[in-house]
Amino acid sequence: KQWYQRRVRGSEFMREIVPNLQLMFANIKNLKAKGDSVERITLEHFRDEVVLQTEIEVALIRAKSEDQEIPKNLIQMLLILGNMANTDKSDNQRRICDMCAQVVYPYLNPFGSG
Secondary structure: OHHHHHHHHHHHHHHHHHHHHHHHHHHHHHHHOOOOOHHHHHHHHHHHHOHHHOOHHHHHHHHHHOOOOOOHHHHHHHHHHHHHHHOOOOHHHHHHHHHHHHHOOOOOOOOOOO
16 A cells, blocks of 8 residues: 555656656756856746735735834845845846835845835
8 A cells, every 4th residue: 555655646746746847947947048047047936926926015015004023034035035136127126126125224225216
């Protein structure tokens, strides 16, 4: 029975996880050819596909208006993502930098706003 369970998990891994890994690594391989690092590509995708798909901006505004403390790990995440502004001038990066300006004072926003 244990052998069968391991075999099922292995086939699930091959059927569901491996194709996703192949998609991610193919994308990284194509982008890396342009000179980007794997870390940068990963952070950009995390920013665009995870952080900016949530209502984090609304939550930060609400927390600030209600004088709630922003969790330190959220501030750290925003600062790490905001640090990419040196080479990334996209609208998504501008949104991250604006959020950094909301939670960190003083924050020198590379876009000049905030």
